[in-house]
Amino acid sequence: MPSNATGFLKFFRRERRRGDFVFATAMLLFSLFLLVSFPFQTTPAEGTVWSAQPTLWPAVGVFGMVVFAAFNLLGSVLSPRIPGRLAELRVWLGFVEYAAWFLAFVLLVPQLGYLPSSILIAVGLFWRSGYRSPRMLLLAALSGILIVLLFKVGLRVNVPGGAIYELLPPAWRNFFIVYL
């Protein structure tokens, strides 16, 4: 490669972290997928000038993504690599477990109600994080209760009551649905 071209390519060098190449490649592929989908995912409006076309701003977004993602990948390829790609991918996969905890929380609330679900998830996550002494688990339960009291009683946020509350006597049911 001519030295001028090599010098120009060095211009794209940057600091790289573990997993940078995987991310840069995935983002370029995603951008290209969006580019290929563009004609099928947008519809031009007939008789409308280019500046008011509904396709204009998605085009700006997608074309911009492709161009920047390509340069980002080029930068990644040309920059010094830090070993440990697989270990980094394992860290990323580890996030999925906590995403699952969050989604479990989301699915539990309409069934068990906000208060019981919060206590259950807080205690479960404390346990999972290694805080397993009775004192810490009690603290977890208290945190769950306090969060519910703060948001549902104090700020009256909109979290519906759980299906399980329907089993309560009528006088209790209303109280639980409104406050817990």
Place this chain on the structure above:
Amino acid sequence: MDQVLPALGLLLQPAVLVALLVGSVGGVVIGAIPGVGPAVAIAILLPTTFIFDPLVGLSLLLGIYGSSMYGGAIPAILMNTPGTAVNALTTYDGYPMTRRGQAQRALGLAYSASFFGAMVSIVSLVVLMPVLTKVAPMFGSREIFLAALFGVILVILSHRGQVFAAGMMACFGILLNTVGMEPINYTQRFTFGQSWLSSGVNLVVVVLGLFALSQAFLLLSGSDDHVEPQKVRGSVFSAMREVWQHKRIAGVSSAFGVGVGIIPGVGEFVSQFLAYSYAQRTSKTPEQFGDGSPEGLIASESANNSVPAAALIPLLALGVPGEALTAMMLAVFYVHNVVPGPQLLAERMDFVIALYIALLVLNIFALAFLLMSTRLLVRVISIPNRIIGVLVLMFSFVGVYSLRNSITDCLIATAFGLFGAILKRLNVPIVPIILGMVLGGIMEAKFRSAMARIQSPMDFFDRPISAVLVLAIIGILVMSLRSAWKKHAESAE
């Protein structure tokens, strides 16, 4: 003055005062806990504020935004760990002072410099207000479009070493904003035939995923090892007077904060680095910088605390947020049908002044709280990371679920949470996504209405402010390219 009394009337409502108190105290606490930060807190609280009056909601969020940097100085000084990202420079001089047994002096300097910076910025804004009310109406569609474009370009360029990644993320944000039913021609854009995408991707859901959930995932999957904070002995209050001996540094640094804060897309980091390098360049003892220099600490803290008030200027005057936190606040305006921009300045000046007085009050609350509770806050910052992660995850649930009780929103937020956690691991900037979403929407609407009013492309630039903005855009692009090339040439030698 005619507007100050109605503004005070708005502000003296009990709900607004309570929101200010809770926001400023909460902001200090949140800022003091490493790993949380104002963006996470504001993202979580954003949906909750929709039920309040706009001034109550904004006071709460402003309280957190304006006071978190006070709290962030505590772990920066006592543990060498910045509480918020913008306290990173504080560690350079704050922690060495602590190691020399001057923790109380460093805290006193940080608190007083922060307060000084905040006061300077609020006074500057009050002085600038008459100019602002005259200039803002001169901004029509094309000027607002160009200001938003300028903001996007600055956001991308401000991420040195990550410009391409920042550009990619900003364009992703622009694309995200277009997803769903287009409001004029009613055509679907990037919905992939999914009905749940027809109403678009909600900004608050994305914000919660990218800022709050991602942080929860990172904290939960990390370890709890952290340094025990040093003990604070003596009175913090007595050390506060020292800032007056360095009033030149504090004043110039605050001015950097105000100047940089007004420009969309730049923010606290740039103002801090400008202030810090100015202070070092003009100091009689530059060798002490990075090794416990009071001037360095004052420069960093006064610069970052003078940004929040200034950052409200483009938001209030033009409806163009300059960074992620004001972009989130824009959502509160929109929900209540209060449209920031020239009309707000013309018609609701009392509301704008009330916001600035709120900033003044929250700084007083924050300082008073800090003086009373520094020792208590030292205990708060010792809470293990994973316990904070559990709490952030549980708070995030309230934020996402209470918005519309939608499981789809929760799934979208989770996906963005995973994406955000990976971005944070890779040090890829997240803020451009949010600004791309917000500014992309503004650009699309303003570009359409601007183009409908002009005959030839040159008409786009033939007004003084639009011409200045175009020149500024060209200038900043040329300068950035030149400086990047120069840096490259120097490193190649």
